[in-house]
Amino acid sequence: MYTILQMEPWFDEKEARAVFDYMDSGGWVTEFSRTREFEESVKRYVGSRYSAAVPNGALGLTLALAISGVGYGDEVLVPDFTMVATANAAKMLGARVTFIDIDPKTLCMDFELMKKAVSSKTKAVILVTINGRYPEEIESFVLFCRERNILLLEDAAQSLGSFKDGKHLGTFGDIGLFSFSAPKIITTGQGGILVTDNEEIYEKIKKYRDFGKEKPGEDHYITMGSNFKFTDIQAVIGLEQMKKLPWRVERKKQIFSLYEGNLKNVQEISFLPTNLKNTSPWFIDVMISGGMKEPLRKHLKERGIETRLFFPALHSEPAYARVNETYPVAEKVAVDGLWLPSSSKLTDKEIKYICKEITDFFVR
């Protein structure tokens, strides 16, 4: 029996040849001109003015907060449902994380709750455009934060290839972040990129990424910084992956539609309302009602189909242990939510097989 993975990276001889050619040309592996090309390519695709590659998404978020002066005593608002890197980026700098519940329609931070939570200590809001979706009021987030001089950091780690009416997600905030970790729509193994339209922010990112140097290669340090650099070996892989991105964006949409169509008669399964003109779902996210998630997972696993549980409600994790707080929507989706196999590599036949197994489980 072969296993259908929940997610897997997808490379072929194009990446292999690009890496060989790069090594053959005597490149130093560390970041240089190919990294600049990769940054250009992502920047062009998402339509931002500037882009800066970073070692991974998690450190990209930390870097974005650090250059914005977020530190001890400051407050950062974070959705309770997200990958833990979003919250940890603030906590690692000594800031206080305030969790905000999510909107059940989009799984993104609830705008009204965010507004209520803002205090005089709020220095940043991290809006996660999760799984290629965005809050209906995304422009209001921008205005609200701008009027109060609060940094709007858009964690679009999962949103490469998703737009709102032609504007790419990740470009609404002051700074946006994309991740290229192994399960993402395209990957460089590890990796991330920060995007912004603000030249001053871009200059700060570049300096902080390079030990705070005034100019690359000169040992004169004008600001705090560290080593947040990328490598050209990742960049040559990323450049090949970028060529494949448009096809994958469309394929993810087809995969979502196929699942939705094949599972429409299964009452226990529901899909989030998803506008496929804008959203390219990175993961196929479904809600399983009636406490049947674990039995379904087991049934699928026995048949070689891997799934993944949703992120837990972060406040309840030991790393945060906010036992007296409650965020009902994040808690509910953590219980009901399941990610089905979602790789762009999946064939139509595999999707039909997965859907048949799910249907059989519920009609038994």
Ligand SMILES: Cc1ncc(COP(=O)(O)O)c(C=O)c1O
């Ligand atoms: C929403 C979100 N933010 C941040 C990250 C962290 O990115 P990375 O794994 O590249 O560090 C992820 C990774 O999946 C993510 O999903």
